[in-house]
Amino acid sequence: MPHFVHGERRLYFADSGGGGEPLLLLHGLGSRSDDWQLQWDPLAAEFRVLALDIAGHGASDPLCGPVTMADLAGDALALLDHLGIARTHVGGFSLGGMLAFQLATDRPERLLSLTVINSGPGFASGRWRLLLTLALRTLMIRGFGLPTLAKRIALKLFPRDSQQPLREQFLRSVAAADQKSYLKILRAIAAFNVRARLGNCTVPALILCGDQDYTPTAFKQEYATLLPDARLRLVADSRHATPLDQAEICNDAIIEFLRSVNAPGQGEKTEQIENNEKTDENTEKVSLEIQ
Numbered sequence: 001m002p003h004f005v006h007g008e009r010r011l012y013f014a015d016s017g018g019g020g021e022p023l024l025l026l027h028g029l030g031s032r033s034d035d036w037q038l039q040w041d042p043l044a045a046e047f048r049v050l051a052l053d054i055a056g057h058g059a060s061d062p063l064c065g066p067v068t069m070a071d072l073a074g075d076a077l078a079l080l081d082h083l084g085i086a087r088t089h090v091g092g093f094s095l096g097g098m099l100a101f102q103l104a105t106d107r108p109e110r111l112l113s114l115t116v117i118n119s120g121p122g123f124a125s126g127r128w129r130l131l132l133t134l135a136l137r138t139l140m141i142r143g144f145g146l147p148t149l150a151k152r153i154a155l156k157l158f159p160r161d162s163q164q165p166l167r168e169q170f171l172r173s174v175a176a177a178d179q180k181s182y183l184k185i186l187r188a189i190a191a192f193n194v195r196a197r198l199g200n201c202t203v204p205a206l207i208l209c210g211d212q213d214y215t216p217t218a219f220k221q222e223y224a225t226l227l228p229d230a231r232l233r234l235v236a237d238s239r240h241a242t243p244l245d246q247a248e249i250c251n252d253a254i255i256e257f258l259r260s261v262n263a264p265g266q267g268e269k270t271e272q273i274e275n276n277e278k279t280d281e282n283t284e285k286v287s288l289e290i291q
């Protein structure tokens with residue numbers, strides 16, 4: 001697995017090689033690049049797929065001090081510079097989706113497209129719920145350790161008996177994460193909000209959301225309307241970890257979207273999908289389980 005150094009951190013990444021357009025994948029909190037394995041071969045058949053181990057995750061060095069989402073997004077840009085890539089498609093899941101939004105609002109000229117899976121750019125209201133969730137998670141980690149929290153999250157992500165292998169995969173990934181780095185990134189998430197700058201994201205965007213994700217579909221639909229060129233797709237029978245629990249549907253949606261980006265005029269503006277009842281109330285009820 002190759003590596004590069006940025007900001008005195010040794011960061012690892014995977015690279016499928018090949019001659020297709022680059023596609024950078026950014027994983028969730030407590031995850032690692034290996035967790036894109038169900039996407040790897042289908043996407044690598046058409047694209048040069050890159051996957052970064054975010055600092056403190058997988059084989060990358062832990063964080064030595066405070067960090068912001070802009071810092072972590074800077075690591076992703078440094079990877080592109082290291083490989084001599086001027087522009088890339090970017091796909092991010094949960095934490096990775098936040099980093100993708102950071103890239104899209106800070107450096108849209110470096111992106112060909114944006115795919116966000118079960119994530120968001122920050123909240124217009126109800127931020128106190130996020131802060132409460134992050135505070136409770138921090139207390140649990142400090143009191144009982146990251147593995148204990150991971151077991152609780154794994155059961156929510158993959159509740160079915162048939163999903164035991166996915167639970168085990170998730171727990172192995174968390175075991176490779178650095179607890180102090182995890183806590184530092186929780187603090188970065190608490191301060192993250194680029195929602196007011198979504199108009200800067202001038203590239204085509206795909207918003208994928210599981211119908212049983214922690215945040216309601218109405219939340220994603222609302223921010224998708226703020227993007228200049230976005231489409232939203234609801235994935236049925238999926239919780240937060242859509243790339244794992246509905247891998248085939250997720251892969252097909254990404255490939256279809258990226259093909260449409262490469263064929264001007266074939267994409268669509270944001271889809272209007274069925275809202276949950278009591279939309280305003282559901283948008284406020286943000287019970288996050290950040291991954």
